[in-house]
Amino acid sequence: MKAWQISKFKSPLTLIQKNIPIITSPNDLLIKICASSINPLDIQMKEGYGQNIIQVMRKLNGILTGIKQPDLPLTLGRDFSGVICDTGLNVKSYKFGDEVWGTLGVQRTLGTQSEFTTASYKSVSLKPNNIEHFEAASLPYIAMTTFSSIVNTNFPLSLKLFCNYESDNKFFNKTHDNSQYYDHTKNVNDDLTEEKANKKSSPDYTYTEIMDSGDGNKDCLDDILIKNIQNKNILIRAGSGGISTFVVQLMKAYNAKNIVVLCNPHSFDLMEELGAYHTIDYKASDVIQQSRILGPYDLVYDAIGNKFSSSTSSNLDDRHSIKSYMNLLRPYNKSKYITVSSPLLSNADKYGVFPLGLGKSFLDYNYESIRALMKGNLFYYGYYMPNAHFMRRLTQLVESGKIKPVIDRVFRFDDLPRAYEYFGDKGLSKKGKIVIDNTKASPPD
Numbered sequence: 001m002k003a004w005q006i007s008k009f010k011s012p013l014t015l016i017q018k019n020i021p022i023i024t025s026p027n028d029l030l031i032k033i034c035a036s037s038i039n040p041l042d043i044q045m046k047e048g049y050g051q052n053i054i055q056v057m058r059k060l061n062g063i064l065t066g067i068k069q070p071d072l073p074l075t076l077g078r079d080f081s082g083v084i085c086d087t088g089l090n091v092k093s094y095k096f097g098d099e100v101w102g103t104l105g106v107q108r109t110l111g112t113q114s115e116f117t118t119a120s121y122k123s124v125s126l127k128p129n130n131i132e133h134f135e136a137a138s139l140p141y142i143a144m145t146t147f148s149s150i151v152n153t154n155f156p157l158s159l160k161l162f163c164n165y166e167s168d169n170k171f172f173n174k175t176h177d178n179s180q181y182y183d184h185t186k187n188v189n190d191d192l193t194e195e196k197a198n199k200k201s202s203p204d205y206t207y208t209e210i211m212d213s214g215d216g217n218k219d220c221l222d223d224i225l226i227k228n229i230q231n232k233n234i235l236i237r238a239g240s241g242g243i244s245t246f247v248v249q250l251m252k253a254y255n256a257k258n259i260v261v262l263c264n265p266h267s268f269d270l271m272e273e274l275g276a277y278h279t280i281d282y283k284a285s286d287v288i289q290q291s292r293i294l295g296p297y298d299l300v301y302d303a304i305g306n307k308f309s310s311s312t313s314s315n316l317d318d319r320h321s322i323k324s325y326m327n328l329l330r331p332y333n334k335s336k337y338i339t340v341s342s343p344l345l346s347n348a349d350k351y352g353v354f355p356l357g358l359g360k361s362f363l364d365y366n367y368e369s370i371r372a373l374m375k376g377n378l379f380y381y382g383y384y385m386p387n388a389h390f391m392r393r394l395t396q397l398v399e400s401g402k403i404k405p406v407i408d409r410v411f412r413f414d415d416l417p418r419a420y421e422y423f424g425d426k427g428l429s430k431k432g433k434i435v436i437d438n439t440k441a442s443p444p445d
């Protein structure tokens with residue numbers, strides 16, 4: 001099969017020929033990738049940012065599952081839409097030919113920018129039947145980040161989500177059988193016939209199961225979404241990229257009272273079409289005042305954090321600091337500030353993971369948290385977490401038409417380096433996601 005990979009951090013992507021992976025965990029599926037997408041995490045992983053934390057996660061995962069993964073070579077890509085070519089022995093709910101979509105944990109070195117990959121069945125679901133693969137690939141990573149960051153506002157559940165990361169490990173998964181991963185007498189067939197690929201399993205879940213995912217994890221997701229969104233005044237500080245185009249639709253689907261989006265003026269129309277009631281130019285000198293007029297807010301959802309503010313405070317920096325937007329929350333109301341722009345990875349890169357990196361992140365969290373608590377409000381960091389339960393909810397939201405993929409541009413698989421250049425072009429204001437379509441043939445040389 002063909003796969004894009006890097007053999008060193010900060011090095012160019014190279015297209016290589018390698019063996020189709022074999023299933024090494026009983027929970028895994030072998031997937032033929034039809035499409036994937038690019039996320040800021042891919043750029044970070046390519047450059048080696050966040051490596052200290054990712055290495056710890058790989059080591060932990062190695063201890064828990066008995067499967068060691070090297071840091072390099074690395075194939076990027078965390079989300080996909082594709083077709084199942086084979087299943088591990090624990091997989092009862094999917095079969096050969098099922099069209100699925102999902103995400104991979106950051107510990108996996110064979111990502112989705114490849115012709116095949118392996119993924120845990122506990123981080124996928126059946127693909128919605130009303131969209132194409134290239135559209136589907138734009139959603140899983142941003143949706144898993146959004147759902148898990150909102151679930152993070154419920155402590156027992158967020159701890160459970162963390163402990164069940166990909167739900168693949170032998171301590172939390174009592175049925176894990178390491179003695180036999182996979183029946184090697186079965187054929188791995190990369191040449192799926194249309195007939196087989198079209199044969200879909202009937203979904204192995206019902207709505208009740210989604211509400212109670214069977215692992216004692218009484219759902220929750222809907223309750224938490226309703227509690228945080230319904231009838232609330234919400235400010236989204238995330239532009240018009242992947243996260244924002246998903247979050248605004250989710251807020252609309254869960255009946256927010258008012259949705260204000262800070263973005264580039266080029267995207268005002270798009271964001272209003274997706275559900276924003278008001279749009280404000282995030283670069284405007286009076287962006288804080290304009291946002292205040294439409295407040296106070298019950299929830300600020302932020303993907304920018306303090307990234308563009310400097311330590312020397314000035315009025316201009318106020319437009320880019322958590323502090324300024326936190327002041328717009330409705331006071332003494334347990335209003336929530338959720339940001340997915342946490343300093344965890346950068347602190348671990350700068351100071352190492354233990355004890356300084358984690359210690360500094362804990363202090364950063366406490367600093368913002370105390371600031372929020374002083375006004376009777378709450379502050380949370382959110383993180384990307386793969387989860388099948390969330391994926392099934394996402395399938396329903398897409399099939400009911402409440403969430404639609406928003407795609408800036410589609411690149412062919414062979415054109416992947418150009419897609420990364422385009423993604424990294426700071427001068428370009430993108431609208432939605434950049435997607436890689438593996439099903440489009442390359443033009444002849």
Ligand SMILES: NC(=O)c1ccc[n+]([C@@H]2O[C@H](COP(=O)([O-])OP(=O)(O)OC[C@H]3O[C@@H](n4cnc5c(N)ncnc54)[C@H](OP(=O)(O)O)[C@@H]3O)[C@@H](O)[C@H]2O)c1
Binds near residue numbers: 241382
């Ligand atoms: N913690 C996690 O696990 C996690 C997971 C996913 C994403 N994230 C983080 O979330 C961020 C957004 O992700 P994404 O996928 O949406 O990225 P993206 O598709 O690259 O979009 C970023 C958007 O932010 C806008 N922007 C830049 N500065 C802004 C500001 N000061 N105020 C408002 N908007 C601003 C950009 O606007 P223009 O380019 O149009 O000017 C662009 O539309 C990234 O930094 C990523 O690292 C974290």
